[in-house]
Amino acid sequence: MEPNNQLSEDDITAFLRANPKFFERHPELLINMYLPSTHGGGTVSLAERQQLAQRDKIRVLEAKMAEFLRYGEENDAISDKVHRLSLGLLAAQNFEIFTQLLIHALHDDFQVPHAGLRLWAVPQDSAHSDDVIFSGVDHELKAWTESLVAPYCGSRPGLELDSWFGEDAAPKSFALIALRGEKVFGLLAMASEDEKRFYPEMGMLYLNRIGELVSAGLLSYIESDA
Structure with missing residues (x-):
């Protein structure tokens, strides 16, 4: 062969x-x-x-x-x-201006349809005690917020948040940022009817910066042991 x-x-x-x-x-x-x-x-x-x-x-x-x-x-x-x-x-010269400017900027500059803020801390000025921002939050929401190590982005996390945004709001996506000093003392919430506005894979850089900025600013208006 x-x-x-x-x-x-x-x-x-x-x-x-x-x-x-x-x-x-x-x-x-x-x-x-x-x-x-x-x-x-x-x-x-x-x-x-x-x-x-x-x-x-x-x-x-x-x-x-x-x-x-x-x-x-x-x-x-x-x-x-x-x-x-x-x-x-x-x-901002006082608490009212600080919070109004924050919500206004989120609405107008960042085009966030719904924004809400809750603090479970003692206000330095007792006149703010009746402000809805200092109204009580349930233990579940407080514990959930304290467990956050980064902003939460995605669909409803199983918490009651609709009352934060008004009766007509029906948000489908959320960005939730824990506010911290020495420990967590509040939650900044943003929401949209667009289910794709806030999603788990989105970048967190600017959300983190906004959270740090708002946290640092609010420390001037709450008791230090909050």
């Missing part, structure tokens, strides 16, 4: 990898190579096929770059809003 001297595809692939300059020594072979077009319509030369592949890669890279630029612009816009909120809260 005569030996089979036919090269396999693996043999040819191995040879070309081991001899990367093979086509430099035999450029005439490239001229006669034709491959199916990636976009249909018959065959194209190897050089044309490579050009088409490069164009496809460039289109993909351009799309990714446009996406990165869009994300960058969105992040810059959010950063500016957080900065404005910071300046506003720092300039």
Whole structure:
């Protein structure tokens, strides 16, 4: 039986990898190579096929770059809003202005349809004791909030929150941020009827910053042992 001297595809692939300059020594072979077009319509030369592949890669890279630029612009816009909120809260002269500015900024700057705030702390000014913000919360909500290590984003977490946003509100997604000093003393809640507005995989950077900012500002209005 005569030996089979036919090269396999693996043999040819191995040879070309081991001899990367093979086509430099035999450029005439490239001229006669034709491959199916990636976009249909018959065959194209190897050089044309490579050009088409490069164009496809460039289109993909351009799309990714446009996406990165869009994300960058969105992040810059959010950063500016957080900065404005910071300046506003720092300039607040009393508790009423602080809380009104906070809710107003969430509604108007951040386009959050519903926002609510509850504090289970003792106000420094006893005149605020009857404010709804200092109204009692049940043990379940308090314990749940104290267990948060990061803002919660997603559907209703099984807590009674609708009364925070008014009778006509029917939110389907929530962003809930624990407010902390030495320990947790309150909860900032944001909500939307859009079930995709707040979702578990969304970025937490700015929510964390808002929580830290609001927490630091509110410490001036509650007793230190809260």
